[in-house]
Amino acid sequence: MTSDLSPDALPPASSGHIRLTSHSGGLDALPIRWGAPTPAERGPVVGTTSRRSHRNVIGTHSGSYSVYRALAVAAGALSREHRADLTDTAPTDVVGPHPQWSEPDRIVSLDPWGAVTSDVFADRLAAGHDIRPTIAITKAHVILPEIADAIAQGRLRPDGRFLLDSGAALVTKAAVEPVWYLPGVAQRFGCTEAALRRVLFEETGGMYPELVTRSDLEVFLPPIGGQTVYIFGSATDLVNPEVELTARVHDECNGSDVFGSDICTCRPYLTHAIEECILCAQRGGVGLVAYSRKEGRALGEVTKFLVYNARKRQVGGDTAEQYFARTECVAGVQDMRFQELMPDVLHWLGIRKIHRLVSMSNMKYDAITGSGIEVGERVNIPDELIPADAQVEIDAKMAAGYFTPGQVPDAAELGKAKGRGLGT
Amino acid sequence: MTSDLSPDALPPASSGHIRLTSHSGGLDALPIRWGAPTPAERGPVVGTTSRRSHRNVIGTHSGSYSVYRALAVAAGALSREHRADLTDTAPTDVVGPHPQWSEPDRIVSLDPWGAVTSDVFADRLAAGHDIRPTIAITKAHVILPEIADAIAQGRLRPDGRFLLDSGAALVTKAAVEPVWYLPGVAQRFGCTEAALRRVLFEETGGMYPELVTRSDLEVFLPPIGGQTVYIFGSATDLVNPEVELTARVHDECNGSDVFGSDICTCRPYLTHAIEECILCAQRGGVGLVAYSRKEGRALGEVTKFLVYNARKRQVGGDTAEQYFARTECVAGVQDMRFQELMPDVLHWLGIRKIHRLVSMSNMKYDAITGSGIEVGERVNIPDELIPADAQVEIDAKMAAGYFTPGQVPDAAELGKAKGRGLGT
Numbered sequence: 001m002t003s004d005l006s007p008d009a010l011p012p013a014s015s016g017h018i019r020l021t022s023h024s025g026g027l028d029a030l031p032i033r034w035g036a037p038t039p040a041e042r043g044p045v046v047g048t049t050s051r052r053s054h055r056n057v058i059g060t061h062s063g064s065y066s067v068y069r070a071l072a073v074a075a076g077a078l079s080r081e082h083r084a085d086l087t088d089t090a091p092t093d094v095v096g097p098h099p100q101w102s103e104p105d106r107i108v109s110l111d112p113w114g115a116v117t118s119d120v121f122a123d124r125l126a127a128g129h130d131i132r133p134t135i136a137i138t139k140a141h142v143i144l145p146e147i148a149d150a151i152a153q154g155r156l157r158p159d160g161r162f163l164l165d166s167g168a169a170l171v172t173k174a175a176v177e178p179v180w181y182l183p184g185v186a187q188r189f190g191c192t193e194a195a196l197r198r199v200l201f202e203e204t205g206g207m208y209p210e211l212v213t214r215s216d217l218e219v220f221l222p223p224i225g226g227q228t229v230y231i232f233g234s235a236t237d238l239v240n241p242e243v244e245l246t247a248r249v250h251d252e253c254n255g256s257d258v259f260g261s262d263i264c265t266c267r268p269y270l271t272h273a274i275e276e277c278i279l280c281a282q283r284g285g286v287g288l289v290a291y292s293r294k295e296g297r298a299l300g301e302v303t304k305f306l307v308y309n310a311r312k313r314q315v316g317g318d319t320a321e322q323y324f325a326r327t328e329c330v331a332g333v334q335d336m337r338f339q340e341l342m343p344d345v346l347h348w349l350g351i352r353k354i355h356r357l358v359s360m361s362n363m364k365y366d367a368i369t370g371s372g373i374e375v376g377e378r379v380n381i382p383d384e385l386i387p388a389d390a391q392v393e394i395d396a397k398m399a400a401g402y403f404t405p406g407q408v409p410d411a412a413e414l415g416k417a418k419g420r421g422l423g424t
Numbered sequence: 425m426t427s428d429l430s431p432d433a434l435p436p437a438s439s440g441h442i443r444l445t446s447h448s449g450g451l452d453a454l455p456i457r458w459g460a461p462t463p464a465e466r467g468p469v470v471g472t473t474s475r476r477s478h479r480n481v482i483g484t485h486s487g488s489y490s491v492y493r494a495l496a497v498a499a500g501a502l503s504r505e506h507r508a509d510l511t512d513t514a515p516t517d518v519v520g521p522h523p524q525w526s527e528p529d530r531i532v533s534l535d536p537w538g539a540v541t542s543d544v545f546a547d548r549l550a551a552g553h554d555i556r557p558t559i560a561i562t563k564a565h566v567i568l569p570e571i572a573d574a575i576a577q578g579r580l581r582p583d584g585r586f587l588l589d590s591g592a593a594l595v596t597k598a599a600v601e602p603v604w605y606l607p608g609v610a611q612r613f614g615c616t617e618a619a620l621r622r623v624l625f626e627e628t629g630g631m632y633p634e635l636v637t638r639s640d641l642e643v644f645l646p647p648i649g650g651q652t653v654y655i656f657g658s659a660t661d662l663v664n665p666e667v668e669l670t671a672r673v674h675d676e677c678n679g680s681d682v683f684g685s686d687i688c689t690c691r692p693y694l695t696h697a698i699e700e701c702i703l704c705a706q707r708g709g710v711g712l713v714a715y716s717r718k719e720g721r722a723l724g725e726v727t728k729f730l731v732y733n734a735r736k737r738q739v740g741g742d743t744a745e746q747y748f749a750r751t752e753c754v755a756g757v758q759d760m761r762f763q764e765l766m767p768d769v770l771h772w773l774g775i776r777k778i779h780r781l782v783s784m785s786n787m788k789y790d791a792i793t794g795s796g797i798e799v800g801e802r803v804n805i806p807d808e809l810i811p812a813d814a815q816v817e818i819d820a821k822m823a824a825g826y827f828t829p830g831q832v833p834d835a836a837e838l839g840k841a842k843g844r845g846l847g848t
Contacts, residue, residue: 018622018625018626018636020444020445020630020633020636020637021444021445021630021633022630047629049626049627049628049629055629057629058629058630059628059629059630059631060627060628060629062723062724062726062727063488063724064487064488064647064648064649065648065719065720065722065723065724065760066627066628066629066631067624067628067631067646067647067648068648068718068722068723068760068761068762069627069628069760070623070624070626070627070628071613071624071760071762072756072757072760072762073623073627074610074613074615074619074620074623074624074627075613075614075615075762076614076615077757077760078756078757078760079756080623080627082756084730084753084754084755084756085753085754086730086754087734087753088733088734088737088738089730089731089733089734089754090733091733092733092846133726133730134726135726136725136726136727136728136729136730136733137729138729138732138733138736138846139736139846139847140679140683140685140686140687140732141685141686141687141813142683142684142685143684143685143686143811144569144683144684145568145569145570145573145684146569149569168686173679173683173729174729175724175725175726175728175729176726177724177726186498189495189498189499190499190500191498191499191500195498196498198442199494199497199498199504200491200494200495200498201442202442202473202494203473203484203490203493203494203497203498203504204473204483204484204490204491204493204494204647205471205473205479205481205482205483205484205490205632205645206444206445206446206482206483206632206633206634207483207490207491207631207632207647208629208630208631209444209445209630209633210630212442212444213444221629222491223488223491223628223631223647223648224488224489224491224492224647225488225649225719226724226725226726228678228679228725230683254652254715255564255597255652257681257682258681258682258691258694258715259564259566259568259597259654260566260567260568260569261564261565261566261567262564262565262567262592263564263565270682291678291682294492295489295649298489298492299486299489299492300486300487300489300599300601300650301560301599301650301652302486302557302558302559302560302599302600302601302650303486303560304560304599305560305561305562305597305598305599306508306510306513306557306560307513308562308564309512309513309514309515309516309560309562310511310512310513312562312563313512314512329508329509329511330508330509330510330513331508332496332502332503332506332508333496333501333502336489336492336493336495336496336501336502337492338492338495338496338499387567389565422516422562422563423563
C-alpha cells in the first residue's frame with residue numbers, strides 16, 4: 001500500500017533543498033505527553049520519514065535497521081512513500097494497559113503503547129498519520145537440544161500444553177524497539193537532559209543534531225538493537241504477584257548463545273533458565289526470558305575479542321583477579337550495559353514480583369529491585385553447567401558482588417590462572 | 425590509559441560551543457586513499473571523538489554500540505578522553521595482506537587493515553592519533569549440542585585436532601565492524617554517491633549531516649551490527665583455491681539461532697553447515713561460517729513478528745504462495761539484506777574459490793560469484809532438518825529461485841496451507 005504524495009513529502013533524492021537539521025516542529029505534528037494515562041492524551045510516536053511535518057520524535061523506526069531501510073531507498077528497491085499495510089499483524093496476546101504505563105518515570109526506554117498503535121491511534125491513522133508499531137507480539141515454538149536432553153534425562157516432562165512431546169515449548173514472544181524519553185533517560189543516569197543530549201550527539205561523532213536543536217522533541221528512537229521477551233505460560237498471569245514468576249534477563253552473547261563458546265556461561269545459563277521457566281509454567285506459574293541486544297556488555301564484539309586476547313596473553317595467564325581490569329584497559333569501563341533501563345520491559349508487562357530470578361548479577365538485581373519490583377529467590381547457574389574455561393568469569397563476578405549460595409573465592413583463588421591459553 | 429588533554433579536545437558537555445556539523449576537515453586529519461596497496465598510502469581510519477581535528481571519517485567506532493559509549497560518558501562512567509590500551513590484543517592469526525585488498529572496488533564495506541592497525545600504523549599511533557582496530561581475531565572452542573549429537577550418531581569423529589573428544593570444535597574467529605567507503609557502496613547499489621549520501625541522511629530521519637556536508641570524507645562508520653567469521657582449520661588455507669573450502673554465509677535470526685523457533689530453517693542449516701565445516705577441515709580442507717547481524721532480513725525483529733502474524737492469520741492460511749507478499753505488504757520490500765556487500769568479508773580473507781557453498785540462496789550465490797569468487801557445489805539443507813512449520817518458507821524460496829537438487833514446488837503445492845495457525 002503506497003500513500004499519495006502530499007505537499008510536504010520529501011523531494012526525490014536527486015533534487016531539492018537539503019535541511020541539515022530542524023529548529024522547530026511541523027504544524028501537523030501531534031504532541032507526545034510521555035506517561036499520560038490514556039493513548040489519546042499520550043499521543044502516538046510518529047517517526048515517519050515521508051511526512052516531515054508529522055514527525056514528533058528524533059530518529060526513525062527499526063533501531064539500527066533504519067540504515068538498511070535507507071539503503072533500500074537508495075537502491076531503488078523501496079519507495080520512500082511506502083506505508084506499512086498492517087492487516088492481520090495485531091498482537092496475539094493482550095499486554096496491558098497496566099498502571100505502570102503512566103506511573104512517573106517507570107518506563108522511559110520503550111513505548112508501552114507500541115504494540116497496539118493500530119488500535120488505540122486508529123483515528124490518527126485514518127487522518128493520514130504514519131504510525132508504526134514499535135512492539136510486535138506473536139506465538140512461537142521454542143525447540144532447544146538442551147530441552148530435549150532435559151526430557152530424555154527425566155528433568156522435564158511433556159504435558160501437551162506448555163511442552164509438547166516433540167520437545168517444543170509453547171511461548172508468546174514480543175519484539176521491542178527502543179523508544180527513549182530523553183528527560184527520563186537523563187534522570188536514570190543522574191545527568192541533566194541537556195548534558196545527555198549533547199553527549200549523545202558529540203560522542204557518536206555527530207549523530208542527530210536535532211538532539212541539540214530540538215529540545216521540544218523529547219523522544220528519541222536510537223539506532224540500536226532492541227529486546228525480545230519470551231513468555232512461558234499466560235502473559236496475563238505476569239501481573240499477578242500471587243502467581244509464581246520465574247524470570248531471566250539475558251544480555252546477548254552471540255559467541256555463546258549461538259556458537260557455544262566455553263569462555264563464558266551465557267548459553268548454559270540461558271537454557272537452564274528456559275528449563276526453569278517451563279517447570280514454573282507447569283506448576284501453575286509463568287516463565288519469562290527478556291533478551292537484550294547488548295553484545296559484549298554493549299561494547300560490541302570487536303572489543304570483546306580484543307579483551308579475550310589480552311586476558312589469555314597477559315603475564316600470569318587468564319585469572320579472575322585481572323578479569324575486569326583487562327576490559328577496562330581496552331574499553332575504559334568494565335561494562336556498558338546500563339541495567340538502569342532494563343526493568344522498563346518488566347514494567348511494560350505489569351510485573352510486580354519475580355519469585356525466582358535466574359541471574360547472579362547484582363547489577364541486574366539492584367536495577368530490578370530499585371525500580372520497585374520485589375525479587376524472591378535468586379537462582380544461580382548449576383556448577384555442572386559452568387564450562388572449565390568460564391570459571392575465571394564466574395570467580396571474578398562472584399568476588400565483585402554477584403550472588404552465590406556458595407563460597408566467594410578468596411584472593412588465592414582469584415590469582416590462579418584457570419583460563420586456557422590461546423594455543424589450545 | 426587516558427591521554428593528556430590537547431588543545432582541540434572537546435570541551436566538557438556542560439559548556440562551550442556545539443558544532444552541528446562540519447564543512448571542512450581538520451588540518452591534522454590523515455588522508456584515506458581507499459584501496460591503496462600499502463597501509464602507509466591507504467592511511468588509517470580515525471573515528472575518534474576526542475580529537476576532532478584528527479577525524480577522517482563520518483560516524484564513530486563500534487557500530488550501533490557507539491550510542492552506549494555515549495551513554496557511558498553521559499553517566500560519568502567513561503572519560504571522553506579514554507584511549508584504548510591495546511597491549512596483548514593483536515590477532516591470533518595472520519589474515520592477509522591479500523591482493524584483493526587493493527583491487528578496485530573489491531572491498532567497500534570493511535577496512536581490510538582493520539585487524540592490524542596497531543602494527544601497520546604504529547608510527548601514527550606514536551604521533552598521537554587515536555587509531556582503533558575495527559576487526560579483532562581470536563581463538564575459541566565452539567560447543568554445540570547438535571555437534572555432540574553428530575558424534576553420538578557416528579557422523580562426526582573427534583580427532584583431537586579440529587574436534588575434541590569433549591565435542592568442542594577449535595576455531596579461529598574474527599569480529600568485523602562495518603566501515604563503508606561511500607563511493608564504492610554507491611556503485612554496488614547503482615546510484616550516485618550524492619544520492620546515497622542524501623538518502624542515508626534523510627531516510628534515517630537526519631542522521632549524520634556530514635554525509636551531505638562533507639563530500640571530502642569518503643568513509644562512513646554506520647551505526648549498525650557487523651559480522652563474525654568462524655574458521656575451522658587454518659585461516660591461511662583460505663587463500664589457496666586448491667584447498668577445499670566449505671562455507672556458509674549466514675544472516676542472523678535470533679528466534680531460531682538462539683531460541684530454536686521452528687518457523688524457519690536458520691539454526692538447523694547453520695549447525696549442518698558447522699558439521700560440514702568440521703568434516704571439511706578433517707579431510708584436509710577448511711571451513712568457514714560468516715555470520716552477519718541482519719535480523720529478520722535486515723528489517724528488524726518487530727517487522728518480522730508482524731509478518732508472522734499476517735502470514736498465520738491470512739485467509740487461506742500460511743502458504744508459500746503468499747510468503748513474500750506478506751513481508752512486502754508490511755515492509756515495502758521482500759528483503760533488505762543487500763547481499764551486494766556480503767562478499768567483502770570473503771575477499772578480506774583472500775578467498776578465490778568456495779568448493780562447497782552451504783546455502784540455497786540465489787541472492788547469496790549471485791553476489792558471491794558476481795564478485796569474482798568461483799563456487800563449486802551448492803549444499804542444500806537435508807530434508808530431515810526442515811521443521812514442519814518451515815516448509816512454507818522453503819517452498820516459497822525454491823519457487824523464487826533458491827537452489828534445490830530436488831523438485832521445485834508447483835502452483836498447487838505453493839497454494840497449500842502448510843504452516844501452523846497461531847492457536848497451536
